[in-house]
Amino acid sequence: MEAQQNSKKLLQIHKNDNVVIVVTSIRAGDHEVIDGRDITFTQEIGIGHKVAARQIKAGEKVYKCGVPIGSAKEDIPVGAHIHLHNLKSDYISTYTRDSDHAFAK
Amino acid sequence: MHSPSSSQRLEGYLRSDHRKGIRNYVVVAYLVECAHHVAREIVDGFRGQPVHLIGFGGCYPNAYADRMMHSLCTHPNVGGVLLLSLGCESFNRRRLADAIAATGRPVNTIVIQQNYGTRKSIEAGRAWVEQALKQIADVPRVALAVNELIVGTVCGGSDATSGIAANPAVGRAFDLLVENGAATIFEETGEMIGLEDVMSARAVTPELGRELKMSVEKAARYYKVMGHASFAPGNAEGGLTTIEEKSIGAYCKSGDSPISGLIKPGDVPRHGGLYLLDVVPDGEVRFGFPNINDNAEIAELIACGSHLILFTTGRGSVVGSAISPVIKICANPETYERMSDDMDINAGKILRLEATVDDVGREIYDKVLQVVSGVPSCSEELGHQEFVLTYKSFEPIGPSCLPA
Known part of the structure; x- marks a missing residue:
């Protein structure tokens, strides 16, 4: 994962993390080397978002700042954007504006 | 130890309980929503002057709201208080007025029903505030040390970005403040979910560690009943x-200091160190969300004696507060560019690799001393004075929560 230290766009916060953080917005078509692989991004990824630093299997814990932040819902390939679609809380599910509203049911 | 870049002498307003304020405000407090308009009209007559509006909207009694109002009206940043009552609400206005008077602060109560209604109450209120401002102008100013x-x-x-730039920088500033003897308070146990063991290990005694863990477990139970966590859609975006x-x-944001105590709204730390404020109500789930927005939490931090508040944001909050100045620390460099008028500190420099967390931590520490010395923070300058107080219920803290 040495390559990330040279990246101006991705930051690994803790050595045990399996994600890196976007610190400068990524545009579609940008290249980064992650875990020895040349990744070409196909979509925009904003500041603060997470990208898989290596292959993560379904059910595996995702680590940021050295602490588990939830479990992978599916197999996540290296370089993939990690967010609500492939990561879930181990405590309380996350509400978004698109979630079914409890009162509307 | 880090000392301020300018070795200026800090001063505070000396109160009868020996606490010292960094501001000297007249507070106008409504005791039920029905008195809110009259209170606001009184305050609006003093734009740009040190007159702030707070209040409790509920008509039914609540021990928590009562304690909050007592703590806020006798906060060291407050020099005098005007209470606005409609007349039929259940808030115990006499007990509050007596408690304020016992501290030597000027206090007056206007009961709208006994004072011939809206217009006469506004006139009487403005006249009282006018003379209260003159009266508190000669409150003694004395030397104030960081450890106070x-x-x-x-x-x-x-x-x-909040969690990778602004919050670690506030953590560094907190470490510097604690090293210099100040008391620092972090809060929102609902946002410690998942970290209960890591946090407990930092407690100064094992008993306090257990209390810290229990406070987070209580928060997790509470939020589970509410149906979702302290998480807004903007967080996911x-x-x-x-x-x-x-x-x-x-x-x-808590930094690396040992945790010296667990407090609840209205408990004031008696010596320096780092404290966790438990903001989640005790007992069965009642009255809705623990805190309906950021200002409800700010009011609780102020009720615990906070002279000022370090507020970190990534998306870009603009709020300030009544009673204690709010310093804004912006983590997201893109947000900072859009909203720099509202932001005191640009922690986005950390993400641009132009400054380290330590650099920004020291910058926040220096900004604290500057605001203490009287320089208004951005939100203060812009006139922000948000305030909210709702129904909650708490049991008193246990004996293990504040080890001597």
């Missing part, structure tokens, strides 16, 4: 996926 300060922190409008992830970001 209480500083609270809160985050709002968080995105994933900003790249945060789970409550655990948000927790880590929130947690690093």
Whole structure:
């Protein structure tokens, strides 16, 4: 994962993390080397978002700042954007504006 | 130890309980929503002057709201208080007025029903505030040391940059404040979910560690009943996926000092150190969400004696507060560019690799001393004075919560 230290766009916060953080917005078509692989991004990824630093299997814990932040819902390939679609809380599910509203049911 | 860049002498307003204020405000407090308009009209007559509006909207009694109002009206930043009552609400206005008077502060109560209604009450209120401002102008100003300060922190409008830039920098500032003898308070146990063991290990005694862990477990139970965690849709748009992830970001505001105590709204730390404020109600789930927005948390930090508040944001919050100045620390460099008028500190420099967390931590520390010395923070300058207080219920803290 040495390559990330040279990246101006991705930051690994803790050595045990399996994600890196976007610190400068990524545009579609940008290249980064992650875990020895040349990744070409196909979509925009904003500041603060997470990208898989290596292959993560379904059910595996995702680590940021050295602490588990939830479990992978599916197999996540290296370089993939990690967010609500492939990561879930181990405590309380996350509400978004698109979630079914409890009162509307 | 880090000393301020300018070795200026700090001063505070000396109160009868020996606490010292960094501001000298007249507070106008409504005791039920029905008195809110009259109170606001009185305050609006003093634009640009040190007159702030607070209040409690509920008509039915609540021990928590009562304690909050007592703590806020006798806060060291407050020099005098005007209470606005409609007349039929249940708030015990006499007991509050007596408690304020016992501290030597000027206090007056206007009961709208006995004072011939809206117009006459506004006139009487403005006349009283006018003379109260003159009366408190000669409150003694005395030397104030950093070890007499209480500083609270809160985050709002968080995105994933908050947790990697602004919050760790506030953590560094907190470490510097604690090293210099100040009391610091972090809060929102609902945002410690997932970190209960990590946090407990920092307690100064094992008994306190157990209390800290129990406070987080209580928060997790409470939020589960409410149906979702302390997590707004904007958090997800900003790249945060789970409550655990948000927790880590929130947690690093606490820095690396040992945790000296667990307090609840209205408990004032008696000596320096780092304290966790438990903001989640005790007992069965009642009255809705623990805190309906960021200002409800800020009011609780102020009720615990906070002289000022360090507020971190990524998405870009603009709020300030009544009673204690709010310093804004912006984590997201893109947000900072859009909203720099509202931001005191640009922690986005950390993401641009132009400054380290330590650099920004020292910058925040220096800003604290500057605001203490009387320089208004951005939100103060812009006139922000948000305030909210709702129904809650708490049991008193246990004996293990504040080890001597």
